[in-house]
Amino acid sequence: MQFSDLELDPNVLKAVEEAGYTDPTPIQVQAIPEALKGRDVLGIAQTGTGKTAGFVLPMITILVKGRTRARMPRSLILCPTRELAAQVAENFEKYGKYHKLTMALLIGGVSFKDQDKLIDRGVDVLIATPGRLLDHFERGKLMLTGVQIMVVDEADRMLDMGFIPDIERIFKLTPFTRQTLFFSATMPPEVTRLTREFLHNPVRVEVTRQATAPDTVTQRVCLFTPSRRDRVQGKARLPARPDAARGRRSAQRHHLLQPQDRGLDPAQVAGQARL
Ligand code: AMP
Secondary structure, eight states: GGGGGGGGOHHHHHHHEEEEEOOHHHHHHHHHHHHHOEEEEEEEEOOSSSHHHHHHHHHHHHHHSSSOOOOOSSSSEOOHHHHHHHHHHEEEEEETTOOOEEEEEEEETSSHHHHHHHHOOOOEEEEEEEEHHHHHHTTTOOOOOOOOOEEEOOOHHHHTTOOOHHHHHHHHSSOOOOEEEEEEEEEEEEHHHHHHOSSSSSSSEEEEEEEEEEEEEEEEEEEOOOOOOOOOOEEEEOOOOOGOOOHHHHHOOOOOOOOTTTTOOHHHHHOOOOO
């Protein structure tokens, strides 16, 4: 299976090629076609499996077909930390460089004013931490009724950080008809409850990740559909990220984001990026 078999937008494929990736990882092979079909996806996958591109690539492919609307973001990605939100934003920049989608990053430590301006103009992709998103909503500056695709990334970390009530509230502010792409490394009962309540007939994609050598990982994928619980398995190797081995405690810490360190323009962290 190659990226070109996944029915992604040609300019997305070009950006993927330029990023140096030849073959999709197992989570990408399984999640991308389902996301492109408009299905809800429940991805059980850790950092290091390529899950971010697993939702970013189909999202760009879907969003390029529509139009931006003022104050009503068309898609929403919720991340537990601002560091992770910035990483997702980097992925949108990398894979969306041939498109004119607009993006706003709503994270703490950045002035509301700059972020408000972007939202007023209209954004295709809103990437946010739950608390900051709700702060904007409560100030009456943001409507979530235009959200067509919603991503919840690292839901189990959201649980550890006490964000589940916020996530529930945000789900209820978005349309029932939205498509949801939901990722978690593990499935504790509270996270399972959330998926049962807010995902519609999701396809479940599961990747287990085992360190086989200091710089490689093995991925095994299981794909379940509610109607046909056939099991499809695959294997791939990709470089492990140095931060993949970080402990949960350090991963939970709220890092003070240094935009220049993350290769981002500080203006983009203030909220703006033209993709
Ligand atoms: P993630 O699990 O999304 O945090 O991604 C882990 C790392 O894998 C990131 O550094 C990605 O840039 C990289 N990556 C994503 N997709 C691929 C791919 N198809 N082939 C090789 N590396 C990839």
